[in-house]
Amino acid sequence: DAGVIQSPRHEVTEMGQEVTLRCKPISGHDYLFWYRQTMMRGLELLIYFNNNVPIDDSGMPEDRFSAKMPNASFSTLKIQPSEPRDSAVYFCASSLAGGQNTEAFFGQGTRLTVV
Amino acid sequence: AQSVTQLDSHVSVSEGTPVLLRCNYSSSYSPSLFWYVQHPNKGLQLLLKYTSAATLVKGINGFEAEFKKSETSFHLTKPSAHMSDAAEYFCVVSRGNGQNFVFGPGTRLSVLP
Numbered sequence: 150d151a152g153v154i155q156s157p158r159h160e161v162t163e164m165g166q167e168v169t170l171r172c173k174p175i176s177g178h179d180y181l182f183w184y185r186q187t188m189m190r191g192l193e194l195l196i197y198f199n200n201n202v203p204i205d206d207s208g209m210p211e212d213r214f215s216a217k218m219p220n221a222s223f224s225t226l227k228i229q230p231s232e233p234r235d236s237a238v239y240f241c242a243s244s245l246a247g248g249q250n251t252e253a254f255f256g257q258g259t260r261l262t263v264v
Numbered sequence: 265a266q267s268v269t270q271l272d273s274h275v276s277v278s279e280g281t282p283v284l285l286r287c288n289y290s291s292s293y294s295p296s297l298f299w300y301v302q303h304p305n306k307g308l309q310l311l312l313k314y315t316s317a318a319t320l321v322k323g324i325n326g327f328e329a330e331f332k333k334s335e336t337s338f339h340l341t342k343p344s345a346h347m348s349d350a351a352e353y354f355c356v357v358s359r360g361n362g363q364n365f366v367f368g369p370g371t372r373l374s375v376l377p
Binding site: 179180182191192194197199204240242244245246247251252253254255256257258260 | 296
């Protein structure tokens with residue numbers, strides 16, 4: 150497996166524009182996570198899914214953020230409208246439920262810059 | 265509830281000297297514990313994990329960590345630092361069910377020549 154794949158790797162957009170980040174988890178994994186990383190706040194869990202169903206979205210900062218997982222192999226994180234304070238690196242991760250191999254596998258991240 | 269404390273935000277060592285990165289955790293459950301490393305402008309890579317087997321866990325690149333339940337600690341060590349070890353290190357606690365990963369704030373390791 151190629152691991153968790155995120156796209157794009159870098160995104161620069163203007164304030165007020167819609168931004169969509171994409172993630173392909175490792176095949177067969179049960180959980181998918183979206184994290185945001187900033188210098189000020191470190192790594193924050195935004196939302197996670199179990200078998201494509203959102204389980205906990207309490208980390209989503211506000212209604213401008215939304216995430217979907219239409220099938221087991223694809224998820225999106227959308228910001229509409231984007232603001233400069235949304236600038237961060239967004240990571241997607243996936244994991245298996247149960248057993249000994251339950252670590253989270255991370256993608257390379259999407260560096261978002263909102264100007 | 266679970267939480268992770270990484271006692272040092274920044275550790276600086278000389279190349280060839282030992283590395284110690286400290287981690288203490290709090291968990292209502294028997295925890296799974298992980299160390300991840302993040303090199304500049306890179307993603308997070310798993311270094312090692314504890315999942316209730318051996319308390320001394322060996323990871324990649326010569327790192328190891330020891331689970332001490334009585335001290336609720338999972339410190340990361342390496343006998344001899346290399347320049348390539350300079351990175352951010354995150355201690356993570358989980359319930360061991362593939363979810364509920366709680367990250368510590370991270371420790372930045374600098375290695376001086």
